[in-house]
Amino acid sequence: MKKNGKRLSVGLLVLALVAVAAVAALVSGQFGGSRQQTAQPSAKQETPGSEAAGNPSTGQTDAGAVKQASIQEKVDIALIGSELEGLYLARAAADEGLKVKVIDPRPAFGGQVLQGEMLFLDETRDEQHRLLVQGRAKELFDGFRAGKIRKLSEFEQYFGKLSKDIPVEQGVNIDGVQLEAGAFGSESKVAGIDYTTKDGVKKRLTANYVVENTDYAAVVSRLKGAVRMPGLEAFYGQKDIEYMSAGFMMKFKNVDWERFQSSFKAMTPKERSAKYGYGSVDHSYAIGLSGMTSKYKPSNDRVFLRGFNAVHQRDGEVLINAFLIYTVNPADDKSVAEAMELGKKEIPLLLEHFRRNITGWEKAELNGFPSYPYIREYNHYETDYVLKVSDMLGARMFWDNVSIGGYPLDLQGTSANKWGIEMGRPDKYGMPLRSFLLKNYDNVILAGKNVGSSAIAYGSARIQPNTSLAAESIGVILGQIQGKKTLRELKEADMPALHSYLESKYAIKVTGVTGRSKIEGWSAEEIAKLDSGEIVYPSYVQKRKK
Template structure:
């Protein structure tokens, strides 16, 4: 009897422990004690603002390198774009040897979410909490809004923060702005430009997106539809899909300033929900709360129409429903701060290394549309680099001391941000910023001095490599290197007027069409010399139309190009020999004189060279100092 009772008790205990063990395994990660909504102290070595993935990486790196660190976040949780914008697809790049280009803290997080290109959103949040919970030098303050910056001259020394217990002043030796829009840098007086102002496009920025979150999607049925070419077909994998490009033309939006691009689709394993990054929303002001709210409501209404379209046109979505709406929009572009070094599109095109490299970028320069139609009405892939270096100088903002910016708003041109804004690169920059902040304190130096001194930069690079970052110096070739038109490409690239696509192919040996040459010339003038655009282009629209309407051939001949340039730039009667007339006026150089010795079709390489020559004549060649 006693033996039977003992066995009953034994098996009962096994069942109880097994049950509670299973329950515990299904629970979300317990919040570590270093994540709070109440102040713990008011003075730190380093304060990071913004618990976006970039800010989390910065805070962890700072703490790991011995700095007493505070991470301030206005939301009630971690993860920013990943968890509130619900963007759960990663833009991954790979270095010249095929290795994941962004490692270190990003790789640690990526391994926790199973090394996939798409991740479960709840799992991403838990992974961030897990990493933060291991850092004894790190405190996270949630639901805390920075109201004011405190400066001593141009040195940032403190923040006034409204947290859950009141208004408090927090002080630190160094600060890292990892807010998505460089809010702290802007408050402190760091100079910046908005959107694509740096290439002459005022009030122009990439589209916002409301990620669609759907349930009841039949993934296998969708995969079969893709294989059968429905809506142009797609590449479909275990939990990711790209394509269905025909939606661009077939889908008809109901809301103004919205449209659907090709579908980027991801499936979550934990709950089966499917997210789609495709709905583009165009609004004037990405910094205005009112504008964001209006865009969000417009996006919600349009999402219902998108769902209706998918149910009718894409097998696998017949029973789909909207599961929920993300709390926030995916805002691709607002501020770009001016830094000690502005990383340029030529740095990416030419696969450049930097002496102060803190990591790599290797993702294509992918510029989303900026308007429903017209010049900005389509996606542009400028280039697909092998790899390029992110310099520490691009994290050091101009004019304000004691501050680094580690986010998509760092010191990149708007074109460069088409690649460098991606989160894996941002987390690499964040890790470098946190590490640099700790080193600066330990070496009794500041960021402005660091960018001129190889000793602290060497120490920064040493520690980054020691702590898992992929970092080494390299020398690589680049497309069309050494060609006679190489410099011409470099002169035009910074204006965003030529795109080489994923294959880095400019089709230089093919004839250029009239419309392509005129568009290249007019867009270059508009962006480089907007005050002359009306005089040079708009005032000669009749001539341009006459050339375009010549239906003998769509391709531009040498003499047609000469006639166009003579009329635009000299306002004079064109002779029977326009090319000779152009040469006498020195509106063409010896290189093209020799190459275009007969009146034949102009090659794309020659068209690029000619427009770059005109750009030089307008005395508006834009360049950044390169080391």
């Protein structure tokens, strides 16, 4: 009994010492700032598309909880969100030797492309039909055109190459943004992003540059100095803020595409017009067919079927970008959930319409639903230079070009104008670095659909090849100026060497390019009205010539 009692006493003493040590470690971890753990970047990342997509939480934790973040990490570039365009910046910067990390408030990787399954790619071409797509995006667009990158799994593989060895954390909750003094004031530089991982771990990420790459301005919307510019509500005279309609990608299988195509081509122009209206069909694409789509009567006024942008993904699988949902706010979980429900309810009805009205679609079936809507637009925030309609139609080039853009000024529908409107067709135009630098902040870069442009100019600026090339160019430039200058310190005299490097190493040519101005000889008053939307170019130019 004495031996057992002695062993029990020793055991209790050991347990007590362990408990004391644990308490000491906890106190040191919470209050001993010099002993905070520093996270090491991990090569492991979430598998693209492996989780069910959902919506971010926009709530904030209290300041005390944020301060207790035990894991801190410092990188050169912090990319917020995993949309395609910003990933080009991340890839380029990493290849240039910079330390990059992606944190994404969305639960699953790949944004508009992988989760929204917006797999119909819009190319950019000039008015001579010459391809404007450059950089790493060219591989994607060439593969899509050739029929090699058409299905979701093939897009996932491409995304995997872009994000290889770049650490990615999905499903984070952004708790707060830490600011410090910068060139524009006492709180004009982002010092850190406080966030909670999906496993409940609190972290702080600091970076030389923060890149906004979400579809709802997850970080920028928190910055008081970020200025929201007027949106389409100003153009349409609406009281409330409204964005371009969201898309809900339609996915079908068991389509006899060969029969669809051959039947279409065998019709006389009169027969074709009577059945389908205006449009075209070839071995890969079906475009328009608005005579057929306009006969569909939606079940409610928040949804609309416009003309087709349909792609044959091979094996009888077809993806269509044509179904619109109005008044969707990507920053509002409830709004996004409602949009998903509207889409899932309407698509089966649309399938029945297609079965009855399209030759070769009689046995078509649903092929699932995307995990998330295709978000076209959110708030437009002011940048150092805001792209205007006259820049695009005037073929303006800039000393700090980071992209050569093209594409019609395509304003997709809103509840006020369900069909949308085209405001003109540029030849080509430059996109300056300054249109991707958030005004009033030292180190915030805007990527993708966050580009600094007026709401009307955004109709062209938003197209993926335009902002993808800009992001890649900026990533390369960041690598080249690291430790020498900041982006805002770059002057016109610095750009020729950077442009030359982009062209020689990456085959990206953004200087020495000229386009044809569509507004040559216009008065200052006409140009001002063009930029404000008082002049709709396609209709006005016809009257002007008379």
